[in-house]
Amino acid sequence: MAFPKGFLWGGATAANQFEGGWQEDGKGPSVPDHVRGGTVSTPRLWDKEIDPSVYYPSHDAVDHYHHYKEDIALYGEMGFKCYRLSINWARIYPTGEEAEPNQAGLQFYHNIFAECHKYGIEPLVTISHYELPWGLSEKYNGWTGRECIDAFVKYATTLFTEYKDEVKYWLTFNEINCGCNFFGRVMSLGMLGKDHEPMFNPNETEEERSDRFTALHNQFVASAKAVKIGHEINPDFMIGLMIAGNMTYPYTCNPKDVRAAQSAMQMANWFCGDVQVRGHYPHYAKRYFKDNNITVRTEPEDFEILKEGTVDFYSFSYYMSATATVDPDVLKTNGNMFSGVGNPYLKSSEWGWQIDPEGLRTYLNEVYGRYEIPLMIVENGLGANDVRSEDGKFHDDYRINYLRDHIKAMEEAIEDGVDLMGYTMWGCTDLVSASTGEMKKRYGFVYVDRDNDGNGDFHRERKDSFYWYKKVIETNGEDLD
Ligand code: BGP
16 A cells, blocks of 8 residues: 555645635735736736726636535545645735734635535645735735735734634645746736736846845745744644646756756756755855846845744645756747746647656655655646536546546655655646636536636536546545546
8 A cells, every 4th residue: 555544635726716706705806816817828917907897717716705615515525635725815814914804704714624624624725825915016016025024924823823723734835936937926926017917927127036036035034934933823733835846857868958957956946945944045046146147135034034934844736847958949848837848758738738747756756855854745637628528527537547647656656765645636626727817727526617708607517537536535546447
């Protein structure tokens, strides 16, 4: 039996992609509420003023706000041991700076946790999943402002205190390493450029780049402070980091390609983990900052804080891998936020993400060898355009195949000696895509009736993968057929 007893099987969602109810019960607007829908080829734009004639996917999302009982009951039916969700910061502090939290917002998550516990499901909470109250973004240019550190610490302290007997597992920031690249500016760091600009805008000035790394530094400090306070509030808390797992191979065995891959792994993947697990900036960061004219604005006390607030476990998302080369002629491929070079040995999803289960085993071994702390895969899955079959059902065997191959890779890694705590598949109920804003890019075991333009009645249906995953959990990963 590869999977240990108590392995945390489950699924994952994020508030702004799932809940809707964007103005309900005192919630304030957050950054994603200002971002329009897009497609794989049409970038998502953000608007300073919400335009009532425009469709913003987060406003209703898939209406989990009014379907949470039904959704969690379906997770209970599949036998989930764990459900990863994020708390919507602007439900708790509508502008980020109120003196007191919004009671109705706090109550909503009490209700969610009560439903989870009813089915024996352990909640895993992401404190900030691509989400900042709009008020903080506008006032301070997002995380560029150190004010966000205090706002986050206050918010996290409220959650730790309020839910200290309901939640044990926490993550501070989702895919914090997305801040290492321009595409993380709006989404991860809440930094806004010009009105109506694309959310992923590669045209960054040197000054903006320094701001971006300063913003990321502020998140490091905020996370470390929260970890320390969390442990004081409840020493049993397990508080982790969350990285977009970015496996990059050398395109060829040319030593220059090997170095290109190493360098890509360092800044795009390892950097944030090194800071949050080890408590200090890694050696290669200094050279990277120098070569790229980056000045990170810090305070002397920050470095002590980073040392004191290291995380208890390492969690990550894993969807794909990329390669790196110095050959300018080799084409670029689409990536999960991190673009890289195409790998001729791999096939891609409909959205151009290269499918690589073997890479998951490699990545698990690499990370575990580097840090030797427990690991958890908190996102993995296949975004696909599910089409209803003639018999009226969703036969998503392609999704089952994808998940089976990745679970086999996990099994191998556990046999290799990796300490893996759990697996929460991404988007267990269909939800809005983060990168494209589409509904068409579906991940779920559960189908939701909603399309890219906002049509649909939100009813839920079980896909074939629903029954398959139920069996996987029942047999603790033994039966993957
Ligand atoms: C991760 C994000 C999630 C999620 C997932 C799938 O990067 O943490 O929020 O959306 O990727 O990405 P997408 O929705 O763009 O297909």
